[in-house]
Amino acid sequence: MGYVKGLKCRECAREYPVDPIYVCEFCFGPLEVVYDLDGIKKIMTRELIESRQHTLWRYIELLPIDKDPTSGLNSGFTPLVKADNLAKHIGMRELYIKDDTVTHPTLSFKDRVVAIALSKAKEFGFDTVACASTGNLAHAVSAHGAAGGFKRFIFIPASLEKSKIIASLAYEPNLIAVDGNYDDVNRLCSEVANKYNWAFVNINIRPFYAEGSKTQGYEIVEQLGWKAPDAVVVPCASGSLLTKIWKSFKELKEIGLIDDLHTKVFSAQATGCSPIVRAIKDDVDVIKPVKPDTIAKSLAIGNPADGYYATKVIQETGGFGADVSDEEIISAIKLMAKTEGIFAETAGGVTLASAIKLVESGHIDRDAVTVLCITGNGLKTREAIVGHTVEPYHIDPNLKSFEATLKKIIK
Amino acid sequence: MAVKVKIPVPLQRLTQGKEEVEGNAGTIISLINSLDQKYPGLGERVSEGGKLRRFVNIYVNEEDVRFMKNEETEVKDGDEVSIVPAIAGGC
Numbered sequence: 001m002g003y004v005k006g007l008k009c010r011e012c013a014r015e016y017p018v019d020p021i022y023v024c025e026f027c028f029g030p031l032e033v034v035y036d037l038d039g040i041k042k043i044m045t046r047e048l049i050e051s052r053q054h055t056l057w058r059y060i061e062l063l064p065i066d067k068d069p070t071s072g073l074n075s076g077f078t079p080l081v082k083a084d085n086l087a088k089h090i091g092m093r094e095l096y097i098k099d100d101t102v103t104h105p106t107l108s109f110k111d112r113v114v115a116i117a118l119s120k121a122k123e124f125g126f127d128t129v130a131c132a133s134t135g136n137l138a139h140a141v142s143a144h145g146a147a148g149g150f151k152r153f154i155f156i157p158a159s160l161e162k163s164k165i166i167a168s169l170a171y172e173p174n175l176i177a178v179d180g181n182y183d184d185v186n187r188l189c190s191e192v193a194n195k196y197n198w199a200f201v202n203i204n205i206r207p208f209y210a211e212g213s214k215t216q217g218y219e220i221v222e223q224l225g226w227k228a229p230d231a232v233v234v235p236c237a238s239g240s241l242l243t244k245i246w247k248s249f250k251e252l253k254e255i256g257l258i259d260d261l262h263t264k265v266f267s268a269q270a271t272g273c274s275p276i277v278r279a280i281k282d283d284v285d286v287i288k289p290v291k292p293d294t295i296a297k298s299l300a301i302g303n304p305a306d307g308y309y310a311t312k313v314i315q316e317t318g319g320f321g322a323d324v325s326d327e328e329i330i331s332a333i334k335l336m337a338k339t340e341g342i343f344a345e346t347a348g349g350v351t352l353a354s355a356i357k358l359v360e361s362g363h364i365d366r367d368a369v370t371v372l373c374i375t376g377n378g379l380k381t382r383e384a385i386v387g388h389t390v391e392p393y394h395i396d397p398n399l400k401s402f403e404a405t406l407k408k409i410i411k
Numbered sequence: 412m413a414v415k416v417k418i419p420v421p422l423q424r425l426t427q428g429k430e431e432v433e434g435n436a437g438t439i440i441s442l443i444n445s446l447d448q449k450y451p452g453l454g455e456r457v458s459e460g461g462k463l464r465r466f467v468n469i470y471v472n473e474e475d476v477r478f479m480k481n482e483e484t485e486v487k488d489g490d491e492v493s494i495v496p497a498i499a500g501g502c
Contacts, residue, residue, distance in 0.1 A: 011466065022496070023497075025421045025424070025456075027456065027466070028457070028464055030497065184473065186498045187470060187473070190419065191495075194419060203498055206498070241502040288477070289475055305466075305497035305498055
């Protein structure tokens with residue numbers, strides 16, 4: 001088992017063995033997993049994949065582990081929902097929601113990356129796992145780490161949504177709430193990671209962890225009947241998910257599982273934290289960091305590590321980007337819930353609201369087969385819509401009171 | 412008193428395993444160049460042609476230099492400088 005050839009610097013192409021390392025010692029560029037795609041092409045067929053269990057591990061040859069997986073055994077293979085009501089509302093022909101609001105077990109796409117990261121951490125022999133998180137990663141590492149018997153150190157910005165903090169505490173990790181924003185937490189964690197021999201999933205395990213995001217892309221293609229969509233809209237914090245979805249499509253083409261690839265990749269960000277979309281709109285590849293100010297806290301990364309590569313993918317594929325206000329995010333969360341019955345977290349509101357803008361501006365064709373990557377569940381960020389929902393009807397416990405109210409409702 | 416510079420693991424091989432070294436006050440780029448004299452190779456790891464490399468983050472007293480004057484940001488004695496590789500997270 002295992003088709004990983006090694007790690008390679010994305011900037012200067014220097015090669016490294018498979019180790020818990022994440023930056024090139026020479027130029028500080030990020031390290032990326034390199035696979036034996038020729039070998040994978042020989043054995044991996046649509047039939048082989050379809051014969052396997054409905055989890056992300058059905059694509060195991062394209063994932064960077066060498067032994068049997070030990071974490072997230074039920075994660076992935078979330079529904080691809082054909083969103084006809086929403087399509088009609090926006091005026092589109094064929095729209096899909098990749099619904100990671102129901103990923104097992106913590107209801108966000110972070111279950112995918114953590115499944116890979118902790119399986120790899122176990123292979124490396126670590127007994128402690130850690131992460132810097134905007135919330136969803138904290139959940140996933142807390143939960144998967146508990147099941148895997150790891151000691152867990154979870155670093156979050158203290159300003160996170162209360163429901164996200166409580167959800168992580170349920171798994172009893174060591175939760176460290178840092179008085180600062182995510183970029184401050186990250187800077188601290190890189191120093192902690194220097195000093196302690198822990199598996200920091202988004203630091204020294206990052207090359208392996210990030211590969212888990214590809215599974216969302218593989219699933220989209222398989223669920224569309226082994227076709228890549230015309231357009232995909234991806235929420236961006238660090239920009240990692242966007243680059244990995246594009247990588248997944250390219251790999252499937254390279255190993256011959258799809259014939260044609262013409263997907264345009266679009267970035268969705270909140271206006272209060274939109275360094276990647278800014279670079280796209282200005283047509284530059286230099287990412288200027290910002291101080292985040294948005295209700296979409298899971299996307300509030302002002303210094304996006306993969307921003308440069310995300311920008312390159314968008315430019316290479318002929319995509320574009322849009323950014324949206326807090327009000328637009330809230331409206332979009334409600335729109336998705338009332339048209340498709342899917343309650344997404346704030347990042348999902350960002351994605352839908354951005355997609356609507358991109359359709360209206362003509363960047364996404366109304367006839368294009370379009371997929372929205374919805375990455376997390378709305379129950380995690382309930383605070384965002386408090387005061388913006390309809391109100392319940394209060395009645396007395398008798399039929400008369402109910403019917404008096406009913407009259408008002410159906411009038 | 413000098414400027415304290417925190418060295419990340421990937422560069423500690425150049426500083427004989429030291430996690431923290433001392434440098435002189437002045438601009439960030441002059442600090443890096445003077446450290447390169449003492450620890451040959453450090454300069455080209457972090458910068459290229461007088462500019463910071465794309466994936467290198469430098470903080471002065473916990474503030475990203477890109478919010479100040481990048482490599483021209485001035486540091487004085489007693490300041491703490493951290494060199495940190497870019498880190499992934501979020502989506």
